[in-house]
Amino acid sequence: MDLFDKVGKYTQAKEAMAQGIYPYFQPLSDSEGSVAIFDGREVVMIGSNNYLGLTTHPKVRAAATEAIERFGTSCTGSRFLNGTLEFHLELDRRLAKFIGKEAALVFSTGYQTNVGTISGIIGKGDYIIMDKEAHASVVDGALMARGEMARFAHNDLDSLDRVLQRLPEEAGKLVIVDGVYSMGGDIAPLPEIVDISKRHGARILLDDAHGIGVLGEGRGTAVHFGLTDQIDLIMGTFSKSFASIGGFIAGNADVIHFIQHHARSLIFSASLPAPNAAAVLAALDIIENEPEYVHRVMENADYMRTGLRRLSYDIGTSNTAIIPLIIGDDIRTVLAWRALINEGVYTNPVLPPGVPPNKSLLRTSYMATHTREHLDRALKALEIVGENLDLIPTKQEREARALAES
Numbered sequence: 174m175d176l177f178d179k180v181g182k183y184t185q186a187k188e189a190m191a192q193g194i195y196p197y198f199q200p201l202s203d204s205e206g207s208v209a210i211f212d213g214r215e216v217v218m219i220g221s222n223n224y225l226g227l228t229t230h231p232k233v234r235a236a237a238t239e240a241i242e243r244f245g246t247s248c249t250g251s252r253f254l255n256g257t258l259e260f261h262l263e264l265d266r267r268l269a270k271f272i273g274k275e276a277a278l279v280f281s282t283g284y285q286t287n288v289g290t291i292s293g294i295i296g297k298g299d300y301i302i303m304d305k306e307a308h309a310s311v312v313d314g315a316l317m318a319r320g321e322m323a324r325f326a327h328n329d330l331d332s333l334d335r336v337l338q339r340l341p342e343e344a345g346k347l348v349i350v351d352g353v354y355s356m357g358g359d360i361a362p363l364p365e366i367v368d369i370s371k372r373h374g375a376r377i378l379l380d381d382a383h384g385i386g387v388l389g390e391g392r393g394t395a396v397h398f399g400l401t402d403q404i405d406l407i408m409g410t411f412s413k414s415f416a417s418i419g420g421f422i423a424g425n426a427d428v429i430h431f432i433q434h435h436a437r438s439l440i441f442s443a444s445l446p447a448p449n450a451a452a453v454l455a456a457l458d459i460i461e462n463e464p465e466y467v468h469r470v471m472e473n474a475d476y477m478r479t480g481l482r483r484l485s486y487d488i489g490t491s492n493t494a495i496i497p498l499i500i501g502d503d504i505r506t507v508l509a510w511r512a513l514i515n516e517g518v519y520t521n522p523v524l525p526p527g528v529p530p531n532k533s534l535l536r537t538s539y540m541a542t543h544t545r546e547h548l549d550r551a552l553k554a555l556e557i558v559g560e561n562l563d564l565i566p567t568k569q570e571r572e573a574r575a576l577a578e579s
C-alpha cells in the first residue's frame with residue numbers, strides 16, 4: 174500500500190469547495206481589528222480573539238516597530254541558547270507579577286506552552302486528568318508525555334471526582350482545565366475543581382487563554398475567583414488579549430525552573446521575536462493602566478447576549494466574550510456563515526470534531542473596540558440570516574412568545 178493512498182480518498186474539503194461553502198483558510202485582505210475586508214467587502218469582525226482590540230492600538234504598534242528597529246525581525250535561536258533577549262526576561266518578570274505567581278516563562282506560542290509544559294512535567298507513572306473540552310494543545314501535550322491520560326465530562330464535578338478516585342493514590346496527578354472554554358464561552362467552576370483536585374492530591378494547570386484580558390480585571394479566571402494561590406500553574410497566550418503571538422506558564426519558581434529545563438518545545442524551537450515581546454509589554458501597560466478596555470469587552474458581550482437571546486438564538490451557557498450560536502446541523506451552519514458574510518458579518522463556523530456531532534455552531538466573540546453601531550449591524554444581519562434560514566423563529570413568533578412570557 175502506498176502511503177499517499179489516503180490523499181486521494183480525502184474528498185470532503187474539495188466537495189465543499191466545489192459547492193462554494195468551504196469556510197476555512199479564507200484570506201482577509203485587510204483588517205483593522207473590529208472591521209475587516211473579506212471577499213472585497215467590509216465585514217464586522219465577530220470572529221476574532223482580539224478581545225481588547227489592542228492589535229492596532231498606537232502604543233502597541235509603536236512598541237513593536239521600535240523593537241524591530243532595535244533588534245530586527247527574529248532571534249534566530251531558542252531561549253536555551255542565543256535566543257534570550259533582556260526583553261524575554263523582562264516579560265517573564267512582568268507576567269509573573271501580573272498573574273500573581275513567583276515566576277513565569279515565555280514560549281513562542283500558546284500551543285508550544287501547553288505541549289512543552291505538560292510533556293516536560295509529566296513523567297512515567299504520572300497522570301493527566303483533563304476536561305473533555307480542553308484545547309487541542311493540551312491533548313497534544315498529553316499525547317507527547319510519558320504518563321497516562323484520563324478525561325472527565327465537560328465541567329462535570331462528579332465525573333472529575335470519579336476519574337480521580339480510580340487513579341493510584343501514590344501517582345503524580347495534574348488536573349487540566351480551561352478558565353474559559355474556547356467554543357462555549359463558559360467559565361470553569363474553579364472553586365469546586367480546586368477542592369476536588371486537592372482532596373485527591375492532584376496539582377492543577379489552568380489554561381487561561383480566553384480568561385486573561387477578560388475576567389478578573391484582565392488578570393484572568395483565577396483572580397476572578399480569588400484562587401490564584403490555589404492553582405499550581407497558570408498558562409496564557411499572547412495571541413488573544415495581548416495582541417501578539419506567544420504564550421507563557423506561571424507558577425512556583427522551582428516548578429518553572431524545572432519546566433524551563435525540560436520543555437522540549439521551548440528548548441528546541443526559536444524564541445519569540447522582539448517585536449512580539451514588545452507588543453505584549455505594551456499591551457500589559459494598557460491593561461494595567463486603562464481598565465476601561467477590560468470593562469468594555471464584557472459590556473459589549475453582554476449587549477450581544479441580550480440581543481441574541483431576544484432573537485431566540487441558542488447561545489448555550491456563555492458568560493464571557495465568546496458567544497456560540499448553536500445551530501446543530503453542519504451544512505446549515507456553513508450556509509449561515511456564508512449568508513452572514515454576504516450581510517457583512519464575519520463569524521467562525523465550528524463543525525465536528527471541533528464540537529460534538531450535531532452540535533455545530535457559529536463561534537462569535539467580541540472586542541472592547543466594537544462600537545454599538547458595529548454590534549447593531551451584526552444583530553441586524555443575524556436577524557435577517559436567522560429568519561431566512563429558519564435558525565430563529567419569525568418576528569411575529571418571537572413577539573408572541575415574548576408576550577406570553579411577560
Ligand SMILES: Cc1ncc(COP(=O)(O)O)c(C=O)c1O
Nearest residue numbers: 282283284308355382410412419
Ligand atoms: C484554550 C487555548 N489554549 C491554547 C491555545 C493556543 O494558543 P496559541 O494560539 O497562542 O498557540 C489556544 C488558541 O487557540 C486556546 O484557545
